[in-house]
Each structure stands twice: as structure tokens, then as C-alpha cells.
Amino acid sequence: MERIRFRDGNVYLYKRENSRRWQARIKLKNGKWKRISTKQANLKDASEIACNLHDEYRVLQKHNVVLESRRFVDAARISIKEMEQELQAGYGKKSYLDYIQAINRYFIPYFGNTLIANIDFTAIKKFDLWRNEQVKRRLKHSTLNNHNSALKRVFNVAVDRGWINAYQVPELRNKGERSQRRPNFSWDEIKKLCRFMREWAKEGRTEKSNMMRELLQDYVLILIQTGMRHGTETASLKWKHIEEFSHNGTAFLRFWVNGKTGKRELIAKHNVRRYLKRIKKRFGKVSGEENVFRLSNGESTKCLDGTFNILMKESGLMFDRHGNRRTLYSLRHTYATFQILKGIDLHRLARNMGTSIGMLEAHYSHLTPTMAAKDLAGR
The missing domain is CATH 1.10.443.10 (Intergrase catalytic core)
Structure with a gap:
């Protein structure tokens, strides 16, 4: 396989068998490599695209911008798996069952294939309106607390894996209906x-x-x-x-x-x-x-x-x-x-x-x- 180096070995261009177009491997600041297709058959054009991307990535990383996000559902499934493992081990909280139910019933159906880095405060507001339409009532304050806790676990998974930065986690508010006084007998x-x-x-x-x-x-x-x-x-x-x-x-x-x-x-x-x-x-x-x-x-x-x-x-x-x-x-x-x-x-x-x-x-x-x-x- 033909390989050509640029940017002191931080950029490699190569061609796959039976392909006329150049592929590129770009070394990120954290040591990981990112693969892209330049979609160019001309070496000069391909090298220019790859080197420009290398320089752009370095600037973005300098400002703590995540270069590669994942879908919400990817983080959600990992979060669910972690909670299920803790429950099976005997030290998971019982509330995890409520979190898992909220993720499966509401968050995955709505956010699903959305890149988790694109979920901001505005997206959460739109989700709130959608959820209200699904349940056809105003949720209790305690229920929304459970939902917010479930969503935070998903965001934490994404932060831990570098799919988003901590500052990208949107603020989660609770405007649910306060519980009424609990009825008892005299x-x-x-x-x-x-x-x-x-x-x-x-x-x-x-x-x-x-x-x-x-x-x-x-x-x-x-x-x-x-x-x-x-x-x-x-x-x-x-x-x-x-x-x-x-x-x-x-x-x-x-x-x-x-x-x-x-x-x-x-x-x-x-x-x-x-x-x-x-x-x-x-x-x-x-x-x-x-x-x-x-x-x-x-x-x-x-x-x-x-x-x-x-x-x-x-x-x-x-x-x-x-x-x-x-x-x-x-x-x-x-x-x-x-x-x-x-x-x-x-x-x-x-x-x-x-x-x-x-x-x-x-x-x-x-x-x-x-x-x-x-x-x-x-x-």
C-alpha cells in the first residue's frame, strides 16, 4: 500500500486496493488517529484537504471542542448496561429501574440517532413538550427528578468517553407538579x-x-x-x-x-x-x-x-x-x-x-x- 507522509508524520495519505482516491489518517492531539476519505484522485488536492483538516482539528482541540461525537442511543445503551450490572451485583440503587424505564420509554424514542453533542437546552425544551404530549398530563416533581437523573447518567457516559465535554451538558430543570399532601387516615x-x-x-x-x-x-x-x-x-x-x-x-x-x-x-x-x-x-x-x-x-x-x-x-x-x-x-x-x-x-x-x-x-x-x-x- 502506497503511503505518503505530511506534517511531520501526523498526516498519512494512502490508497486502498482498486481505488483511485486518496484516504487520509490524521493524528489528533490526544494521540488518536482519525480516518477520512479526501475523495480526491489528485495527490496535491488530497494532501491539501488532509493538511487543512489537521490544522483545523488542532485549533478545535485547543479550544476543547469534541471532534467526534456519538449518537444518543449509543451512550444510553451503555448507561443501561452499567445500571443493570450494578443491580445484578447487588449494589445498584432500586431507582435504577425507574431510570432504565425512562430512558427506554422516552429518551431513546425521542433522541435516538441524534448526536449527543447536538443535544442542547433548546433540544431539551422541545423534548419536554413532546413528553407532555405522550403522557397527556403534567408530570409530578418526583417523576421529573427521576427522569433528569436518568438523563444525567447518559450524559456522564458521553463525557467519560470523550464524546462531549462537560460544559456541553445542558441544564436540566424541574417544573413538575409538586406532590399533594399524602392522604392518610385519622x-x-x-x-x-x-x-x-x-x-x-x-x-x-x-x-x-x-x-x-x-x-x-x-x-x-x-x-x-x-x-x-x-x-x-x-x-x-x-x-x-x-x-x-x-x-x-x-x-x-x-x-x-x-x-x-x-x-x-x-x-x-x-x-x-x-x-x-x-x-x-x-x-x-x-x-x-x-x-x-x-x-x-x-x-x-x-x-x-x-x-x-x-x-x-x-x-x-x-x-x-x-x-x-x-x-x-x-x-x-x-x-x-x-x-x-x-x-x-x-x-x-x-x-x-x-x-x-x-x-x-x-x-x-x-x-x-x-x-x-x-x-x-x-x-
Whole structure:
């Protein structure tokens, strides 16, 4: 292969077999080589193009301009792979699942083959409008935080590989709808609910309906007194994850749960023993590998949300006094509210619930005046 040097060996011109046109290899300032086709058959014209590009690249590199970008999808796939590997290794954040979903559902379909170096603030604004059209509603502040975190991981991949410079990463803003106050139950409403469920659990129209109501009754009472997350933590709970232990002469009930924030130890209220015994009684004997929350025929169910909605409607407790609709997650919020009003240390409560002190302060700060009512109203 014929090779001709220029610019002290930083530019090479050569021809491929059966080709009349000159190709060029240009050495960049970082030591890497960039290949181009001059599209010229004349050596003088080809050398002029290659040498001019060499000089132009040197000037651009001097000003930290990236010479070769990649498509957004290339960086996105690497980012997804890294998060999946960390999750499989056991030290990835649970929020990575949300990041991966956001990248696959929104960012790749929109940006896809766009060079990541070309994604600036204006492009992000256009993406925001497109995303709003897709979801047909204003996204929550917390959802946009997840989306921004996911996008930052993709940009970090591009920066680390030299596909963009750090200053090219656009500013990511969050103008999402602030979350409303989380609906919970008052103590009087809990007493009303417990009284109502005693007969309601037996009044289903079918045998399957009665089994659903029977399970939901204990499910509701356990969630109120443990603060477990509905679905993410209850679905994988097995009998082997529940144990008794003693400390300073007192017996305690401990749950080992695995959910949004990973594995953790949870101390349940003493009354939970009563509801667990009632569940066990339906089966006669249970093994450690069996799920705790099953119908009395042994089947698992994913329909408790629907049965809970029926319970709320028929009990007249569907909405709180602020007009917020209650869901099964309201039981977790009720647990947190009662504990905070009792004066439980936020650090201990956060660890037991698998959340952060900041999250508790953000969503339950309205309880502060109630907690200080005696001092505020005193002389």
C-alpha cells in the first residue's frame, strides 16, 4: 500500500486496493488517529484537504471542542448496561429501574440517532413538550427528578468517553407538579374502618370475593402497623422473613423486607402477631418458603387494589378531608403520621420505613404544629 507522509508524520495519505482516491489518517492531539476519505484522485488536492483538516482539528482541540461525537442511543445503551450490572451485583440503587424505564420509554424514542453533542437546552425544551404530549398530563416533581437523573447518567457516559465535554451538558430543570399532601387516615377513621371490615369481610358475593376481603382485612391492619410498602415489599414477603427476638426481656417481631430501597430490617407493632396468627390459621400449616399474603386457597393475587377501592367506597372513606383519594399506600402514610405524632425520632423512623429523613420532613412537615400544639397554645 502506497503511503505518503505530511506534517511531520501526523498526516498519512494512502490508497486502498482498486481505488483511485486518496484516504487520509490524521493524528489528533490526544494521540488518536482519525480516518477520512479526501475523495480526491489528485495527490496535491488530497494532501491539501488532509493538511487543512489537521490544522483545523488542532485549533478545535485547543479550544476543547469534541471532534467526534456519538449518537444518543449509543451512550444510553451503555448507561443501561452499567445500571443493570450494578443491580445484578447487588449494589445498584432500586431507582435504577425507574431510570432504565425512562430512558427506554422516552429518551431513546425521542433522541435516538441524534448526536449527543447536538443535544442542547433548546433540544431539551422541545423534548419536554413532546413528553407532555405522550403522557397527556403534567408530570409530578418526583417523576421529573427521576427522569433528569436518568438523563444525567447518559450524559456522564458521553463525557467519560470523550464524546462531549462537560460544559456541553445542558441544564436540566424541574417544573413538575409538586406532590399533594399524602392522604392518610385519622385515628377515628381507623377505628371506623376496623369496625366496618369485621362484617364486610364476610359479605362478598362469591367465595373468591370473600377470600379477597378476608385477606385484605389482615393486609390493611398489618400495613398500618408496619409501614411496609404495598406491592414492592409485601409481594415478596415469605414466612421465613418474619422472626421473633428478645431484647432486655421484651419479645419483638421483626420483618426482613426487600423493596424499593433494598433489604432492611423492620420492627412491627406487637398487635401484628394477632393478624399473622389469623392468616396462618387459614392454612393450618405454612412453610418458610410460602408467601405470607395469599388467599385461603393458596393462590397469590394482584387484585387487592381493586378490592381496597370497593372497601373505601362502601365504608365512605374514599377521600380524606382535603379531597385526596386514598389508596393502599395511604396505610403507609398513616403509619408514618402516627409515629411522628408520637414523637418517634425521625432517624429511627426513616430506617424502619426504608426512606430518608429528608423525605419524611418533606411530606410530613405539616404535622409540626400539631406536635407542638401544647406549647403553642400554652400560656
